[in-house]
Amino acid sequence: MKEREGFNTKVITEFRASGGKVAIFGDQPMVILHTTLARTGEVREIPLAVGVEGDELLVFANDGGAPVHPAWYFNLKAHPRIPASPSRWERSVFGRRPTSVGGPARNG
16 A cells, blocks of 8 residues: 555645656556545545546546445445546546446447
């Protein structure tokens, strides 16, 4: 867990210093997700690569392809109104769980 926190801190620092770009993610759009911890109410920042479809921001809770949701997914479920950065997306967004996608649609 500490290793991931250190990685996230470096990504967030580079993101802010470069106006929203992080070298290891290339041109992939990114945001800093501000989540409220479900148990404590503490706010955490999570750097995420995202998809963009029109004016919609698509955030995928896949924990790097792991078969379980990342911890921030449960925080987002508990507190779905969140701000996101960079400034062009810095507004409150409402998290919603999409319909389950499986089989060929999921892989393609």
